[in-house]
Amino acid sequence: MDFTVTLKHHVARVETGLDRHLPAAGTRPARLHAAMRYSLQAGGKRLRPVLVLATAEVCGGMADAALPAAMAIECLHTYSLIHDDLPCMDNDDLRRGRPTVHRQFDEATALLAGDALLTHAFALLAENYPDKLAAALVRELADAAGSRRLIGGQMEDLLAEKKTDTTTEELEFIHLNKTAAMIEAALVMGGLIGGANEGSIAALRRAGRHLGLAFQIIDDILDATADTATLGKTAGKDAKAGKATFVRLHGLEKSRQLAEEHSTAALTALASLPGDAGFLKALVESMSRRVS
Amino acid sequence: MDFTVTLKHHVARVETGLDRHLPAAGTRPARLHAAMRYSLQAGGKRLRPVLVLATAEVCGGMADAALPAAMAIECLHTYSLIHDDLPCMDNDDLRRGRPTVHRQFDEATALLAGDALLTHAFALLAENYPDKLAAALVRELADAAGSRRLIGGQMEDLLAEKKTDTTTEELEFIHLNKTAAMIEAALVMGGLIGGANEGSIAALRRAGRHLGLAFQIIDDILDATADTATLGKTAGKDAKAGKATFVRLHGLEKSRQLAEEHSTAALTALASLPGDAGFLKALVESMSRRVS
Numbered sequence: 001m002d003f004t005v006t007l008k009h010h011v012a013r014v015e016t017g018l019d020r021h022l023p024a025a026g027t028r029p030a031r032l033h034a035a036m037r038y039s040l041q042a043g044g045k046r047l048r049p050v051l052v053l054a055t056a057e058v059c060g061g062m063a064d065a066a067l068p069a070a071m072a073i074e075c076l077h078t079y080s081l082i083h084d085d086l087p088c089m090d091n092d093d094l095r096r097g098r099p100t101v102h103r104q105f106d107e108a109t110a111l112l113a114g115d116a117l118l119t120h121a122f123a124l125l126a127e128n129y130p131d132k133l134a135a136a137l138v139r140e141l142a143d144a145a146g147s148r149r150l151i152g153g154q155m156e157d158l159l160a161e162k163k164t165d166t167t168t169e170e171l172e173f174i175h176l177n178k179t180a181a182m183i184e185a186a187l188v189m190g191g192l193i194g195g196a197n198e199g200s201i202a203a204l205r206r207a208g209r210h211l212g213l214a215f216q217i218i219d220d221i222l223d224a225t226a227d228t229a230t231l232g233k234t235a236g237k238d239a240k241a242g243k244a245t246f247v248r249l250h251g252l253e254k255s256r257q258l259a260e261e262h263s264t265a266a267l268t269a270l271a272s273l274p275g276d277a278g279f280l281k282a283l284v285e286s287m288s289r290r291v292s
Numbered sequence: 293m294d295f296t297v298t299l300k301h302h303v304a305r306v307e308t309g310l311d312r313h314l315p316a317a318g319t320r321p322a323r324l325h326a327a328m329r330y331s332l333q334a335g336g337k338r339l340r341p342v343l344v345l346a347t348a349e350v351c352g353g354m355a356d357a358a359l360p361a362a363m364a365i366e367c368l369h370t371y372s373l374i375h376d377d378l379p380c381m382d383n384d385d386l387r388r389g390r391p392t393v394h395r396q397f398d399e400a401t402a403l404l405a406g407d408a409l410l411t412h413a414f415a416l417l418a419e420n421y422p423d424k425l426a427a428a429l430v431r432e433l434a435d436a437a438g439s440r441r442l443i444g445g446q447m448e449d450l451l452a453e454k455k456t457d458t459t460t461e462e463l464e465f466i467h468l469n470k471t472a473a474m475i476e477a478a479l480v481m482g483g484l485i486g487g488a489n490e491g492s493i494a495a496l497r498r499a500g501r502h503l504g505l506a507f508q509i510i511d512d513i514l515d516a517t518a519d520t521a522t523l524g525k526t527a528g529k530d531a532k533a534g535k536a537t538f539v540r541l542h543g544l545e546k547s548r549q550l551a552e553e554h555s556t557a558a559l560t561a562l563a564s565l566p567g568d569a570g571f572l573k574a575l576v577e578s579m580s581r582r583v584s
Binding site for chain 2: 023027028029031032033036079083086088089106107108109111112114115116118119120122123125126127131132134135136138139141142143145146147148151152154155156158159173
């Protein structure tokens with residue numbers, strides 16, 4: 001099937017799934033559940049959940065079976081954005097072209113909505129899969145989202161803001177964990193649901209790591225070159241905050257080259273899968289094209 | 293064995309377990325892991341983890357097997373305290389006689405340390421139990437800690453602060469979820485680990501609900517009657533914040549009576565367990581004595 005059509009199918013599945021796999025809109029306390037839905041239903045590329053669905057299919061599973069895990073990944077990603085946007089963190093007013101949760105509601109509600117989405121991610125996994133698979137999925141997500149990975153990356157990102165001599169090694173630690181960890185988890189969770197063997201899981205982990213780094217470098221390039229309307233979030237913010245980015249450390253030219261290298265490495269890892277990784281590869285290529 | 297001796301044994305197990313079941317102190321990022329340890333190692337009664345250990349024993353299991361789950365419950369409880377203390381929530385400077393995490397570190401670190409402890413709770417369950425038990429424990433904890441229970445209770449608690457006409461029904465919703473949910477989860481998780489049958493799990497759930505309400509009412513009574521030094525946290529804060537409490541709604545006399553009723557109901561539920569619930573019953577009784 002055509003890449004764009006398949007992508008639309010997957011995204012549509014995700015949008016429908018979000019409604020079905022969240023507590024109903026009027027659930028008590030209504031304000032909390034409204035904030036959870038507001039943040040999750042703000043659109044976005046849905047990259048991570050689409051990766052879960054597509055990877056499950058490549059590995060021989062059904063996309064529908066992967067839907068709760070895809071929702072879990074999106075809940076987790078959304079919680080991290082909500083908390084990241086808070087005044088004590090990035091203090092951002094705009095996300096995907098709309099007021100951030102603490103601007104639309106208030107800080108306390110945003111804090112709790114984030115906590116609730118994080119918790120809901122684990123509930124979705126434990127409630128929708130057979131015990132053995134559920135336990136493996138929880139282990140994967142908890143590890144990727146934990147203090148050594150996603151949250152560790154956010155912490156080092158904050159610490160890096162306060163200094164001017166962030167090294168390449170530190171920047172890579174930040175992005176490997178703040179960005180790549182969840183993309184890696186999306187691919188691995190899709191693989192686990194599709195019944196991938198150990199070799200394929202290792203290949204997916206490698207692909208996720210490179211895809212995550214490529215994705216972050218592309219994000220840095222876009223932050224430096226695109227405008228706020230195109231991004232749907234405040235552009236040039238990283239540079240203004242004096243944040244260490246790939247562009248700041250390596251310049252635009254070298255950053256484009258690095259993005260290309262990581263994309264190629266991701267494609268190579270995906271090519272080693274026994275199934276037809278055509279859609280996944282097209283997805284990686286479409287990302288690279290945004291900045292090439 | 294004597295109640296006080298057994299309690300000391302359990303608490304010592306918890307203190308040792310906390311060190312063993314957290315990422316090592318120097319783990320990168322060191323600041324994040326220091327904040328997690330700072331908050332967890334602040335002492336406290338360790339009521340919830342002790343309940344997990346003791347209940348597992350009553351139901352025929354070994355307390356040691358219940359240790360990771362006890363740690364999970366304490367990580368989860370501690371995350372909720374860290375986030376609850378933040379400026380956008382209760383804005384508290386003191387917790388267990390020491391500066392709160394955001395006062396000792398900073399707001400962003402406190403936010404992330406809370407997120408990390410919440411995530412770590414699920415990792416502990418998924419990594420330390422056989423798949424079937426792990427999945428059941430994750431389901432129990434995610435439900436108790438989710439948007440309809442723990443976080444829902446915190447949300448309604450915040451909303452109640454802004455109005456003067458909180459009803460008895462609303463107050464009960466808050467405390468059933470903000471406090472009783474995690475105490476119920478502690479008992480049920482202990483039961484699951486100990487291999488309790490359905491009838492015993494139902495009895496533990498009932499006991500947890502009543503014990504949680506008794507505990508919260510006792511907390512309200514102490515907030516109104518004890519001083520800051522005794523409490524290790526700012527006394528009279530609820531009254532000053534205009535918060536709805538049992539004491540405010542029912543007066544001291546009636547609150548003492550309610551606490552007594554819920555303690556008795558918890559004892560009755562515990563008495564229906566096939567095992568020797570002597571220690572658990574003594575624990576409930578020692579709590580009641582604090583305000584009688």
